[in-house]
Amino acid sequence: MSRENNTVEPSYLDYKGKYKGIFSWILSTDHKRIAILYLFSLLAFFATGATLGLLMKLELIAPGKTIMTAQTYNAFFTLHGIIMIFAVVIPGLPAVFGNFLLPIMIGAKDVAFPRLNLLSWYFYVAGVTLVLISQFTGQGPPDTGWTFYAPYSFRTTGNMLPAVFGAFVLGFSSILTGLNFLVTIHRMRAPGMTWLKMPLFPWTLYATGWVQLLATPIIGITLLMIIAERTLHIGFFDPTLGGDPLLYQHLFWTYSHPAVYIMILPAMGAISEIIPTFCHKTIFGYKFIVASSIAIAFVGYFIWGHHMFTSGMSGTALYTFSLLTFLVAIPSAIKVFNWIATMYKGSIDLQTPFYWALGFLFVFMIGGFTGLILGSLATDIHLHNTHFVVSHFHFIVFGGTGFAFFGAMHYWYPKITGKMYDTRWANTGLIIFFAGFITLYGEMIFLGMKGMPRRYYDYDEVFHTGNIFSSLGAIVMYFGLAVIIINLIASLRNGAKAPSDPWGGKTLEWTIPSPPPVENFDEIPVITKGPYNYK
Amino acid sequence: MENEKNHIIPYKTFLYVLAGLIALTLTSVTLTQISLGAMTVTIALIIAAVKSSFVLSIFMHLKFENKMFSRAVIGVILLLSAVIAITLLDYLNR
Known part of the structure; x- marks a missing residue:
């Protein structure tokens, strides 16, 4: 296989198809263009969610009312949560990088169902639009938090129905993307690409696809049950109608905990690509990383109850969920050990993506260890409704x-x-962002341990100093984010032309031109070696 | 697809299955009027499972498809059963 195909086909950015202008994007079924659609919509939603987060932190910079009322604060953390969870981190890596790179990394010309892929994006935009409509119609914005907990979610006068239905539609987008990726990976791998010759990012997308396909319908049904309860007064969750509020929490977290793995597994996949490339070394323990991805996806189905330790479950359920929660730490730790072992004696090239990977390892470990503290029943009782959980x-x-x-x-x-x-601006942005991130969320660990409750817009004077640090961290982080994003946007105009393989990567995307041609490959490659062959 | 076999199911079979589904639905509705204690949910779930298996095997052609699809469906059912079993750890021990 040649290192760089001397293709005569135009790049996907230059291709002149049937439609022009904006229609060449929003009617395109090319997986790369759909990925860019996702990227720009996702960045817009991310900017919205991040701004809401910053405003909330500014409110918390001093006790009492600072810049908004308590009701506005409730509406802000609800919208921040819905946008960030359902419209940013769940679709995040699969919809953007999965769409763009999955077919290329497995040697295919597109995903299995290109039109379904475009439909997923339309569902995605429609879902977020419904959520945004809920803010400006009816009797005020929703104020339940992103979890829509019953019984409050059908008693509040907030405009719940469009928000809940928006989340339902977003779920469909996720299911269709997962289904598309599963079929693509099963049916469209290049000749010779056996399961154990497939790169790790597609492997994590595969594990994620199953979670998207099998867990998301549960939240879909649950959200419909809320709608039925509000409109038809059927007693699923309302005790006054014979329902059980804890049933809602069971159903909600049966999806929403696996959803954490929809968010994190592709992230782990991306890190598994970055580390060997910048260490110029074959990844350590490939098969164990693959197995741990599947194990995380599988065990992740059975640990939702740790979100409900203080909700009043039976003792047997508490012990079982605590035990299962500790089990999921094992495959996560396997990955971390393998990434570090890959770095050992590697020929490390300190480039911006590698710094991000190091940052990931650091903050993910803090997240993991604080998770173990919350997985223990005794400590969770104290910390559950505090800033500690928000920080974790x-x-x-x-x-x-x-x-x-x-x-x-x-x-x-x-x-x-x-x-x-x-690179200089990219690294500068990263340093500012990292400093802000650690100050913002690191301080929240201590605030939580001191007992500062979450979802409160006011607090006791004893938490004031910690909140000043945390809020200043938010401002710094926001500034760092702006530097990072402005640099990337400015480089679209000013950046030097990229070669096909600027980092010395070994997976298939680095064998084709940058940006890729419309059909990715002149000829479908035949795979004879593993994906990280640095020997 | 060239290798795919087309299975044509006679209308009569569809009608039998439809009649079976309606009968089972009526049974479900009737049983809600009778107090069977803890067995109420169990029986309702058994009837729902039988109805689903009819739909999957006949209407959705699972009976005639590659065995891989049947295995996938069984895997999903086992997963769902495990989720329900773990949920019952809460409900049965409160």
Whole structure:
């Protein structure tokens, strides 16, 4: 296989198809263009969610009312959660990098169902639109938090129905993407690419696909049950109608805990691509990383109850969920050990994506260890409704998925855009972002341990100093994010032309031009070696 | 697809299955009027499972498809059963 195909086909960015202008994007069934659609919509939603988060932290900079009322604060953390969870971190890596790179990394010309792929994006935009509509119609925005917990979610006067239905539609987008990836991986791998010759990022997308396909319908049904309860007064969850509020929590977390793995598994996959490339070394323990991805996806189905330790479950359920929660730490730790072992004696090239991967390891470990503290029943009782959980959650979801997303962005940016970015600004942005991140969420660990409750817009004077640090961290982090994103946008215009393989990667995407041609490969490659062959 | 076999199911079979599904639905509805204690949910789930198996095997052609699809469906059912069993650890021990 030649290192670089001397293709005469135009790149996917230059291709002049049947439609022009904006229609050449929103009607395109090319997986790469759909990935870019996801990228820009996702960045817009991320900017919205991040701004809401910043405003909440500014409110918390001092006790009492600072810049918003308590009701507005409730509405903000609800919208921040819905957007960030359902529209940013769940679709994040699969919809953007999965769509762009999965077919290329397995040697295919597109995904199995290109039209379904475009439909997924339409569902995605429609879902977020419904959520946004809920903010400006009815009797005020939803104020339940992103979890829509019963019985409050059908008693509040907030405009719940469009928000809940929006989350339902977003679920469909996720299911269709997962289904598409599963079929693509099963049926469209290049000749010779056996399961154990497939790169690790597609492997994690495969594990994620099963979670998307099998867990998401549960939340879909649950959200429909809320709608039925609000409109038809059927007693699923309302005790006054004979329902059980804990049933809602069971159903909600049966999806929403596996959803954490929809967020984190592809992140782990991206890190598994970045580390061997910048260590110029075959990844350590390939088969164990593959097995741990499947194990995380599988065990992840059975540990939802740790979100409900203080909700009033039976003792037997508490012990069982605590035990199962500790089990899922094992495959996660296997991955971390393998990444570090890959670095050992590697020929390390300190480039921006590698710094992001190191940052990921650091914050993910903090997230993991705080998770073990919360998985223990005795400590969880004290910490569950405090800032400690908010901090743990952000270390995993923003620290894990967010760091991996930006790492992936800097790693595959030359391939996607055909341009190199300014490394100095990229690294500067990362340092500012990292400093802000640790100050913001690190301080929240201590606030939580002191007993500062979560979801409160006011607090006791004893928490004031910690909140000042945390809020200042938010401002610094927001500034760092702006530097990172402005640098990437500016590099689209000013960046040097990217070669086909700027980092010395070995997977298939680095064998084709940057940006890739419309059909990816002139000829479908025949795979004879493993994906990380650095010998 | 060239290798795929087309299975044509006679209308009569569809009608039998439809009649079976309606009968089972009526049974479910009737049973809600009778107090069977803890068995109420169990019986309702058994009837629902039988109905689902009819739909999957006949209407959705699972009976005639590659065995891989049957195995996938069985895997999903086992997963769902495990999820329900773990949920019952809470409900049965409160």
